[in-house]
Amino acid sequence: MKLATFQNNGKPTLGIVWGERIIDLNKGHRVFMKNQDQSEESFPHLDMRGFLCQGPVGLDVARQVKTWVQEQVGEESEIPAELRGILLNLSETKILAPISNPPKILCVARNYVSHIREVSQDAPVPKSLFMFIKPASTIIGPEDSVVISPDCRKLDHEVELAVVIGKQGRYIPEEAAMDHVAGYTIFNDISDRGHLLQKETQRVDWFAMKAQDTFGPMGPYIVLTDEIQDPHGLGLRLWVNGELRQDSTGEEMVFKIPQIITEVSRFVTLEPGDLISTGTPTGTSYSTKKFLGSGDVVECEIEGIGKLRNFIRVEEPVYR
Numbered sequence: 001m002k003l004a005t006f007q008n009n010g011k012p013t014l015g016i017v018w019g020e021r022i023i024d025l026n027k028g029h030r031v032f033m034k035n036q037d038q039s040e041e042s043f044p045h046l047d048m049r050g051f052l053c054q055g056p057v058g059l060d061v062a063r064q065v066k067t068w069v070q071e072q073v074g075e076e077s078e079i080p081a082e083l084r085g086i087l088l089n090l091s092e093t094k095i096l097a098p099i100s101n102p103p104k105i106l107c108v109a110r111n112y113v114s115h116i117r118e119v120s121q122d123a124p125v126p127k128s129l130f131m132f133i134k135p136a137s138t139i140i141g142p143e144d145s146v147v148i149s150p151d152c153r154k155l156d157h158e159v160e161l162a163v164v165i166g167k168q169g170r171y172i173p174e175e176a177a178m179d180h181v182a183g184y185t186i187f188n189d190i191s192d193r194g195h196l197l198q199k200e201t202q203r204v205d206w207f208a209m210k211a212q213d214t215f216g217p218m219g220p221y222i223v224l225t226d227e228i229q230d231p232h233g234l235g236l237r238l239w240v241n242g243e244l245r246q247d248s249t250g251e252e253m254v255f256k257i258p259q260i261i262t263e264v265s266r267f268v269t270l271e272p273g274d275l276i277s278t279g280t281p282t283g284t285s286y287s288t289k290k291f292l293g294s295g296d297v298v299e300c301e302i303e304g305i306g307k308l309r310n311f312i313r314v315e316e317p318v319y320r
Contacts, residue, residue, distance in 0.1 A: 001062065002221040003183070005048050007094040008085070014051055016066050017221055020090050028065040028086045048099045048222070049273035052166050052182055059224075097141035098185055098222045099164070103271045105134040105216060106264055107189055111279025112252045118287035129255055129263045132206050138216030145313040146190055146298075147214045154193035155292040155312065158280035159238035159246050159300040161231060162187035163257055164222050165274040172265040177258035180270060183224040184231055186300050186308045187277040190215040193286055217300075217310045218275070228304055232256060235303040236281060240296055245288065248281030
């Protein structure tokens with residue numbers, strides 16, 4: 001099942017993607033329960049994070065609503081009157097970032113062998129996980145703009161598979177790690193490489209480089225684990241203005257998803273809605289020197305999930 005957050009009547013709501021259409025889960029559940037002469041108190045209006053916190057209960061509700069909608073539509077091409085406002089054409093909706101308020105955005109650095117080599121030919125393959133955190137204010141959705149200041153000269157892109165946590169856990173063993181995964185989405189780890197080294201200390205300024213507003217495009221959907229059996233076999237690609245820049249698969253990861261979850265959960269409690277972005281392959285602007293600039297169009301694609309498109313826009317740094 002594919003889940004999304006989208007605008008319906010100007011308000012963000014939770015949706016189930018069904019082919020070229022999308023089901024408003026909150027509205028659909030309300031009508032479904034009314035038809036069943038049942039109370040809807042057990043499933044209030046939820047955003048994606050709230051939905052994930054429901055665990056199996058939420059998934060069961062989503063499956064019931066999807067099945068009910070499919071039965072109402074049947075072989076008809078037109079949307080039945082009862083489903084107007086519940087079932088919409090995907091092309092006519094504004095898709096938002098799937099999760100706007102994750103508890104944590106945890107990112108793995110240097111997790112693809114080819115990316116390690118493009119940074120430095122002599123760099124050894126790491127023996128331990130290297131992580132950093134992005135704030136929720138970095139998140140933007142499909143068709144939104146990455147906003148940079150006029151003095152940004154080395155803007156970089158990194159297409160990444162992001163793991164969406166669906167079950168709380170701490171000190172998670174590898175054999176149980178995948179039980180804590182709800183699904184997967186696309187994440188573009190935007191970086192301002194102009195802050196790669198501080199002149200005074202020769203240290204990487206990870207905050208300035210990675211944590212700026214809009215530096216975390218994600219989406220378009222969360223694909224649940226029932227549709228993706230092997231996340232490491234998915235193809236990742238990224239284009240800039242139609243030019244293919246990155247092209248690899250998750251098989252190249254140094255640390256696979258169960259290892260990452262186990263290691264991260266040694267230090268923090270993983271919660272529903274947490275994102276773990278698992279690293280990027282070669283082809284970044286750091287090695288090609290083809291840095292992003294105003295007006296550029298960046299498209300990320302991961303097999304089985306979809307395509308995430310964003311734009312680069314320069315903004316004057318004014319007080320507001």
